[in-house]
Amino acid sequence: MTVRRIGFFRELPHGDEDGRSIHDARGRLAAADRAVARYLAGGTAVAATGGLAAVDVLAGDGRTIGAVELLTDGHWVWPGDLAYYVEHYAVDLPAEFLARARANDWQCPEVDEETTDSVVTELIG
Secondary structure (H helix, E strand, O other): OOOEEOOOOOOOOOOOOOOOOHHHHOOOOOHHHOOHHHHHHOOEEEEEEEEEEEEOOOOOOOOEEEEEEEEEOOOEEEEOOHHHHHHHHOOOOOHHHHHHHHHOOOOOOOOOHHHHHHHHHHHHO
């Protein structure tokens, strides 16, 4: 199994240093695909940090937008704040991911424990 990563924009404290810029992704998601925020919010948590909060890096006012966590649908993994950025800033996502979410009628499938464990093992090693 190879889980694919999305939404780890380089400007995020939990982002990938060599990841895509959130500024380049901002405002590029088609209106028809914005229901993907619901899919993202419905992911299965595979990791969470206690006491750390994600902040809106685009607003620049330190606004807390949720917990720092990782979510999955069993094939993709993303930071928990990605749904916020999709909803508020229409950041775009890979076409393959959008196709999967659309095929599931924008409802993230439940991920069984075995798959969750596999995703965690792949992420952590």
